[in-house]
Amino acid sequence: MGTMMETIVNDTMPKTTKSPEEIIYLFNTKEVDEDWSFVEHKPSDTGKWTHDYHRYPAKFIPQLVERLIDEYISHKEAHINDPFMGCGTTIVTAISRGFKASGTDINKIAHLITKVKSTPIDPEYLNRKIKQFLSTLKFLNEPQESLFEERIEPLIPQNHIDRINYWFTEDNKNKLGEILRVIHNEEDKTIRDFFLVAFSHILKNCSVWLQGSTKPTRDLKKNPVKPYDALRKHLTKMQSGNNSFYKVVPAKVRENIDEYLNIEVGDARRQPVPDENVDLVVTSSPYVTSYEYADLHQLSTIWLDLTDDLTEYKKEFIGTSYKKYENKRLRSSIALDIVDKMSKKSKKMAKEIEAFFIDMDEVFDESFRILKHGGRCCYVIGDTKLKGVDVLNAEVFAESLQYSGFKLDRIIKREIPSKILPQKRDEKTGRFANNREANSEAYPIEYIVIGLKE
Incomplete structure (x- = not known):
């Protein structure tokens, strides 16, 4: 030495x-x-x-x-x-x-994830909110021809539009923007944050990011997952996780988080x-x-x-x-x-x-x-x-x-x-x-x- x-x-x-x-x-x-x-x-x-x-x-x-x-x-x-x-x-x-x-x-996304994971939500209330949310977005899962009168104005951050265009197809970019708009319309911040974490989680699968890669690498042959399908599936998983967590967290903590x-x-x-x-x-x-x-x-x-x-x-x-x-x-x-x-x-x-x-x-x-x-x-x-x-x-x-x-x-x-x-x-x-x-x-x-x- x-x-x-x-x-x-x-x-x-x-x-x-x-x-x-x-x-x-x-x-x-x-x-x-x-x-x-x-x-x-x-x-x-x-x-x-x-x-x-x-x-x-x-x-x-x-x-x-x-x-x-x-x-x-x-x-x-x-x-x-x-x-x-x-x-x-x-x-x-x-x-x-x-x-x-x-x-x-x-890391701001780490803070958001931790906050949502640590905050138990009443299961019945969360169930109602998820149903309302997915119902508002169900048009995303319908054939393209039926969308004309039902479209929501996509919320796409213009500060990062070049990076978003780099990683996402035009179709998925717009659908993600519509989902984000509905999320931001949610008045209950606890629920809004819950949806934002679900949204954040699906982004990689919905992009042309090389699957399984930890480095920012594009796979232009990749067929990105449809945002609505990915979101609905992951929300079901998160809902189940919240229900289990809610049961183990003492009432005194749930009521005074x-x-x-x-x-x-x-x-x-x-x-x-x-x-x-x-x-x-x-x-x-x-x-x-x-x-x-x-x-x-x-x-x-x-x-x-x-x-x-x-x-x-x-x-x-x-x-x-x-x-x-x-x-x-x-x-x-x-x-x-x-x-x-x-x-x-x-x-x-x-x-x-x-x-x-x-x-x-x-x-x-x-x-x-x-x-x-x-x-x-x-x-x-x-x-x-x-x-x-x-x-x-x-x-x-x-x-x-x-x-x-x-x-x-x-x-x-x-x-x-x-x-x-x-x-x-x-x-x-x-x-x-x-x-x-x-x-x-x-x-x-x-x-x-x-x-x-x-």
Whole structure:
């Protein structure tokens, strides 16, 4: 590790601080804990309740969150936080237990998905609303000749018309626009948001986006799904999920959801929570070069008109290739060593990695601020390899948590479950690739790095 050990330990470090060498040894000798693989759970288990409302890259399964809550929460009035809430697995789980839930995501579509997935709706009321909605749109399912007098003025965001024309056929573009117009005419915001999530979910199948691809690639031979058919089918699935979720959420939470659900579009480094208010943080942070996440959601971003400028929007994401810092320094010696090795291969990527770990230092500081004494933060993260350099994300997290004041409490090594993102990277570019093209496992296993605020 060279001179890595010369880093001076911060005064806030716990007395039980582990050195970088000890951390590396811990990870190298750690065995996979098969109890945390959850291989016995079928897709119907991991997609229970509202968890299958919307496709989302690299989401972790609710069973993992439930297990962490079972191990670390023993009282009924807990507060669970997720600074990178993504599609809301942690938030939904907390609400299902009757706990307060808070969190952020810089991705506006992620915020919308989480809000809808975490908000149980009275099943009878939702059933009536869905029937009315589909009845208004039923003309979309009739022969073309009968449409002339019944057409609704399509709502198509003109800010992004070029991108919409790029991804959608003229027919599907207009039909989606008509659906969006009817959604926006819905006065009940909870129901409107529910419909928007269904709308967002079907966009990929209704476009010429290459099916199964995580990169924005067109397939001009693709026969896109008809929007009405896709929407009706997915609404049926969402309705079933809501009915199940409604039954498990305690009545006190259903009737006072605003008192229990506190989520915002925002930076993970600034949580909407007072000091020492949270019992448990459970999150899966982005990885280096996570700007792919913004690309993956661009269809939803343009149709829901969530930004004026896609390029500027991407720059806000932690892990983006656009971020570089000249006036901030890394605290982790392991991170410094990784950046040094990468700089010999690619100075640009070295700067990206450095910026990612600097951002994460501030996220760990924020977790420490909001947690009660005796509370824990649980970060789910995997290691990877970029341009032949081992990027030891989990080891860096373990060391960095200590600089934020945490005691390194536990490391769980688990086999990665099936995730939507491919499990392979191209070693030269570091970008995700499909299994046929890739030559390197991206995250063969992952860790849960747990810090304790004593």
